[in-house]
Amino acid sequence: xxxxxxxxxxxxxxxxxxxxxxxxxxxxxxxxxxxxxxxxxxxxxxxxxxxxxxxxxxxxxxxxxxxxxxxxxxxxxxxxxxxxxxxxxxxxxxxxxxxxxxxxxxxxxxxxxxxxxxxxxxxxxxxxxxxxxxxxxxxxxxxxxxxxxxxxxxxxxxxxxxxxxxxxxxxxxxxxxxxxxxxxxxxxxxxxxxxxxxxxxxxxxxxxxxxxxxxxxxxxxxxxxxxxxxxxxxxxxxxxxxxxxxxxxxxxxxxxxxxxxxxxxxxxxxxxxxxxxxxxxxxxxxxxxxxxxxxxxxxxxx
Amino acid sequence: xxxxxxxxxxxxxxxxxxxxxxxxxxxxxxxxxxxxxxxxxxxxxxxxxxxxxxxxxxxxxxxxxxxxxxxxxxxxxxxxxxxxxxxxxxxxxxxxxxxxxxxxxxxxxxxxxxxxxxxxxxxxxxxxxxxxxxxxxxxxxxxxxxxxxxxxxxxxxxxxxxxxxxxxxxxxxxxxxxxxxxxxxxxxxxxxxxxxxxxxxxxxxxxxxxxxxxxxxxxxxxxxxxxxxxxxxxxxxxxxxxxxxxxxxxxxxxxxxxxxxxxxxxxxxxxxxxxxxxxxxxxxxxxxxxxxxxxxxxxxxx
Numbered sequence: 001x002x003x004x005x006x007x008x009x010x011x012x013x014x015x016x017x018x019x020x021x022x023x024x025x026x027x028x029x030x031x032x033x034x035x036x037x038x039x040x041x042x043x044x045x046x047x048x049x050x051x052x053x054x055x056x057x058x059x060x061x062x063x064x065x066x067x068x069x070x071x072x073x074x075x076x077x078x079x080x081x082x083x084x085x086x087x088x089x090x091x092x093x094x095x096x097x098x099x100x101x102x103x104x105x106x107x108x109x110x111x112x113x114x115x116x117x118x119x120x121x122x123x124x125x126x127x128x129x130x131x132x133x134x135x136x137x138x139x140x141x142x143x144x145x146x147x148x149x150x151x152x153x154x155x156x157x158x159x160x161x162x163x164x165x166x167x168x169x170x171x172x173x174x175x176x177x178x179x180x181x182x183x184x185x186x187x188x189x190x191x192x193x194x195x196x197x198x199x200x201x202x203x204x205x206x207x208x209x210x211x212x213x214x215x216x217x218x219x220x221x222x223x224x225x226x227x228x229x230x231x232x233x234x235x236x237x238x239x240x241x242x243x244x245x246x247x248x249x250x251x252x253x254x255x256x257x258x259x260x261x262x263x264x265x266x267x268x269x270x271x272x273x274x275x276x277x278x279x280x281x282x283x284x285x286x287x288x289x290x291x292x293x294x295x296x297x298x299x300x301x302x
Numbered sequence: 303x304x305x306x307x308x309x310x311x312x313x314x315x316x317x318x319x320x321x322x323x324x325x326x327x328x329x330x331x332x333x334x335x336x337x338x339x340x341x342x343x344x345x346x347x348x349x350x351x352x353x354x355x356x357x358x359x360x361x362x363x364x365x366x367x368x369x370x371x372x373x374x375x376x377x378x379x380x381x382x383x384x385x386x387x388x389x390x391x392x393x394x395x396x397x398x399x400x401x402x403x404x405x406x407x408x409x410x411x412x413x414x415x416x417x418x419x420x421x422x423x424x425x426x427x428x429x430x431x432x433x434x435x436x437x438x439x440x441x442x443x444x445x446x447x448x449x450x451x452x453x454x455x456x457x458x459x460x461x462x463x464x465x466x467x468x469x470x471x472x473x474x475x476x477x478x479x480x481x482x483x484x485x486x487x488x489x490x491x492x493x494x495x496x497x498x499x500x501x502x503x504x505x506x507x508x509x510x511x512x513x514x515x516x517x518x519x520x521x522x523x524x525x526x527x528x529x530x531x532x533x534x535x536x537x538x539x540x541x542x543x544x545x546x547x548x549x550x551x552x553x554x555x556x557x558x559x560x561x562x563x564x565x566x567x568x569x570x571x572x573x574x575x576x577x578x579x580x581x582x583x584x585x586x587x588x589x590x591x592x593x594x595x596x597x598x599x600x601x602x603x604x
Contacts, residue, residue, distance in 0.1 A: 079576070137463055151543075160545025161439060162580050170542040170575035175475040175535035183575040185538065233477035236487065240472040241453075241543070243462025273472035273485040274381070278464050 014068045015300045019118065019292030020057055020076040022046055022092030026289070027060040029069070030297035034129040036290060038064055050095025057101075058108065065109055071300035072105055072113040075121035075292050082163045085115040091182065114299045118142075120157045120166060121295030122285070123150025126248045128298050130286040135245035139238055140285070141168065142251035143231070146182075147190040151242065157299075169194070173234050193230040195253040198223055210256035224256070228263035235264060236271025239280050250285025257284070316370045317602045321420065321594030322359055322378040324348055324394030328591070329362040331371070332599035336431040338592060340366055352397025360410065367411055373602035374407055374415040377423035377594050384465045387417040393484065416601045420444075422459045422468060423597030424587070425452025428550045430600050432588040437547040441540055442587075443470065444553035445533070448484075449492040453544065459601075471496070475536050495532040497555040500525055512558035526558070530565035537566060538573025541582050552587025559586070 014037075019026040021044060028039035040060045045052045061072065077090040085102025087093075106113040116124075123140025132138040138152040149168030151158040158165055169190035170183045177187030191197060195206045202209050202223040212220035235247060247268075254260065265282050287294055316339075321328040323346060330341035342362045347354045363374065379392040387404025389395075408415040418426075425442030434440040440454040451470030453460040460467055471492035472485045479489030493499060497508045504511050504525040514522030537549060549570075556562065567584050589596055 149543075161547045161582075162545055162576065164576050164580075165543065165545035167542040167545075167575045171473075171539040172475060172535050172573060173477040175532055175573075183542075185535075185573045185575070187535075188575075230477055233474050233487075233489075237473040237539075238543075240469040240485075241451075241467065241540075243464055243467035243469075245463045271474060271477075271487045273469045273487070273490075274464065274466050278466075280463075 013070060013301065014066075015297050016061065016064055016069050016072045017293035017295070017297030018057065018061060018072065018074040019121075019296055020044070020074060020093070021118065021292070022077060022090070025053075025056055025060055026293050027064055028290075028293045028297070029064055030294065030301070032301055034294055034297070034301075036293060039293070040064060044093075046093050050093075050097075050099075053093060053096070054099075058105075061105065061109065069109070069111060071111050072109060073116065073121070073296035073299040074101060074105065074113065075116045075118040075296040076101070078117045078167070079164065080115060080117060082114070082116050082120070082157075082159060084163075085113065087115065112300065116157065116296065116299055117148075117150070117166075118292055118295075119148030120150040121299065122250060122287070122291035123152050123166075123248070123295070124157055124298045125287050125291045125295035126250070126285055127152040127155065129294055130291070131248045131283050132246050137242070137244045137246075139168075139242060139244040139247045141235075141247065141249045142285075143195060143249060143253035144251035145194060145196050147194045148251075151244075168234075168238065171234060171237065173230055173237070189230060189234045193227045193234075195251075198227050198253065201226075206253045206256065210259065213256070213259050224259060225263070228260060228267055232264050232267025233271045235268040235282065239268065239272045239274065243274070244280060247280055247282045248285050249282060250287075250291060254284055315372060315603065316368075317599050318363065318366055318371050318374040319595035319597070319599030320359065320363060320374065320376040321423075321598055322346070322376060322395070323420070323594070324379060324392070327355075327358055327362055328595050329366055330592075330595045330599070331366055331368075332596065332603070334603055336596055336599070336603075338595060341595070342366060346395075348395050352395075352399075352401075355395060355398070356401075360407075363407065363411065371411070371413060373413050374411060375418065375423070375598035375601040376403060376407065376415065377418045377420045377598040378403070380419045380469075381466070382417060382419060384416070384418050384422070384459075384461060386465075387415065389417065414602065418459065418598065418601055419450075419452070419468075420594055420597075421450030422452040423601065424552060424589070424593035425454050425468075425550070425597070426459055426600045427589050427593045427597035428552070428587055429454040429457065431596055432593070433550045433585050434548050439544070439546040439548075441470075441544060441546040441549045443537075443549065443551045444587075445497060445551060445555035446553035447496060447498050449496045450553075453546075470536075470540065473536060473539065475532055475539070491532060491536045495529045495536075497553075500529050500555065503528075508555045508558065512561065515558070515561050526561060527565070530562060530569055534566050534569025535573045537570040537584065541570065541574045541576065545576070546582060549582055549584045550587050551584060552589075552593060556586055
C-alpha cells in the first residue's frame with residue numbers, strides 16, 4: 001500500500017459514499033477532509049432489472065466496506081424519500097420500486113446509512129467541498145439528460161415537507177406550452193432545455209453543439225441562444241424567489257463552458273426583480289464526476 | 303378604560319406593529335397573545351410626497367407609543383432591506399428613497415425596531431397566528447394589485463442573501479411573453495395574473511369578476527379560468543421547488559373565494575412533479591386586513 005493510502009486509512013472517521021446512477025455506479029471511501037481513497041466505478045446493468053443492479057450496488061459496498069467505515073451515504077435518482085430512505089420508482093432504474101435501501105444497507109453492514117436525491121447530494125458536495133464552499137445559501141443545478149437541482153441552506157440540504165423539494169427542473173417557464181414533461185406537467189424547464197431537449201432540436205449531441213457553436217455554426221448558436229434564454233429566465237425566477245448567495249451549474253451540458261455561462265450571466269439578472277441591485281454569481285461546478293460520491297459521503301460526515 | 307383594555311395593558315411584552323401601505327397606514331398595540339389593543343388606521347397621503355406620508359407614520363407611532371412598548375415592527379412595500387432596515391424605493395410611495403426607517407424610528411422612540419417587506423410580514427402573521435399555524439414551512443401569497451409572497455421556514459422569514467427572497471411575483475411563467483413587468487422582466491406572474499392584470503383584461507374590478515363568474519357570466523369565467531391556469535401553474539412550480547407544508551393565499555383577489563380556490567386546488571397539483579404523491583394544502587388567509595400589523599408585531603415579539 002502506498003504511503004498516501006496508508007495515511008488516508010489512518011485518519012479517523014471514514015465513511016462510504018455511494019452514487020447509484022442509471023448509467024454508472026460509483027462508490028468511494030471518503031475521509032473527513034473529503035479525500036476519496038479506495039473507489040469503485042462500474043456501468044449500471046439497469047436494463048437487466050432490479051435483482052442485477054441491486055446486486056451490483058451491494059457488491060460495490062462490500063468491496064469497499066471495512067471496520068473503519070462509520071457510516072454509508074447513498075445518492076440515487078429520484079423520486080425517493082430521504083426521510084424514510086426509500087427509493088420510490090426511479091424511471092431509469094427499472095424495478096427499483098419502493099425499496100427501503102437505506103434500511104437494507106444499514107442492516108447489511110451494521111452502520112448508519114442515509115439515502116439522498118442525487119442532485120441534492122451533488123449540491124451538498126459543491127457547498128461543502130467545491131465551487132460554493134463558504135457560501136451559506138446555494139442553488140445547485142445539474143444540466144444533463146434531465147435538469148436537476150438542490151437547495152443547500154446553512155450547510156444543510158433543504159428537503160421540504162415530503163423530502164421532495166428542489167425539483168427545479170419541474171418549474172414551468174412556459175405555462176401554455178404543449179411540450180409534455182416526463183413528470184406529467186407541460187412547459188417544465190427540463191422538458192424544454194435539458195440536454196435531451198437541446199440534442200433533439202439540434203440533431204447533434206450537446207458536446208457537438210458546444211464545439212459547433214464555438215466554431216460559429218449557425219444552428220448550434222441558435223440552439224444555444226434559445227436554451228440559454230430559457231435557462232436564464234428560469235434562473236432569474238429562482239433568484240427572485242430564493243435570493244441565493246451563489247448558483248453552481250454542473251452536469252454534462254455545463255461542459256459547454258464559457259459560451260453557455262456567459263449567456264446565463266447576461267440573461268438571468270435581466271429576468272429578476274433585483275436586476276439593478278446585485279448580481280448573484282453563476283459559477284461552474286468544481287467536483288465533476290466525484291460530486292455524487294462526495295455528496296453522499298458529506299451527508300454522513302460530521 | 304374598560305376592563306378588557308386594562309387587562310390587555312397589564313400583560314407584559316407589548317409591542318407596536320406598523321403597516322405602511324400605499325393606500326393606508328395601520329398601526330396597533332399587540333400583546334404576546336397576538337391581540338390588537340389600541341390601533342390607528344388612516345389613508346396614506348402618498349401623493350403629497352415623502353415629508354407628508356413620513357409625518358403620518360411618525361404621528362401614528364407617537365399616538366400609540368407608551369412606556370410599555372418594548373419594540374416596534376414595521377412592514378412596508380418593497381424593495382427594502384430587512385437586514386439594514388432601509389426602505390429602498392417603493393414605487394407607490396413617492397419620495398421614500400433609501401430611508402433608514404428602522405434606525406430613525408428606533409432613535410425616535412428609544413426601543414428596538416425592525417423593518418420587513420409587507421408580504422413577508424403577512425406570511426409570518428399567518429404562520430404564527432393564522433391559517434398556517436402549526437405548519438413548519440409556509441408559502442404565503444398575496445393576490446392583490448400586484449402579487450407578493452413570503453417564505454416562512456420553522457417560524458422565521460426566509461430572507462436570502464440580500465434580504466430580497468420570496469419575490470414570487472417575479473417568477474416568469476411565460477419566458478417568451480412580450481408583457482413587460484414593472485420589475486423590468488417579462489412574463490412574470492404579477493404582470494400576467496395580478497388583480498390589475500385581471501381587471502384590465504376583463505374591463506371590470508376583481509370583485510365584479512368574482513360576482514359575475516358566480517352568476518355564470520362568460521367573460522368573467524374566462525378571465526377567472528385563464529388567471530387560475532397561470533396562478534395554478536405558478537403554484538405548481540413553487541411546490542416542485544419548495545415542497546412547502548401549506549400554501550396560504552390572501553390579498554384582495556383571494557376574496558373571490560371558492561371559485562378561485564377550487565380552480566387552484568385542481569390546477570396546481572397537475573403542474574408539479576409530485577402530482578401523484580401528495581397534495582399540498584392551498585388555503586385562504588385568515589387574518590385579513592390585520593395581517594400586516596400582526597406580522598410587523600410578530601417580528602419583534604419573542
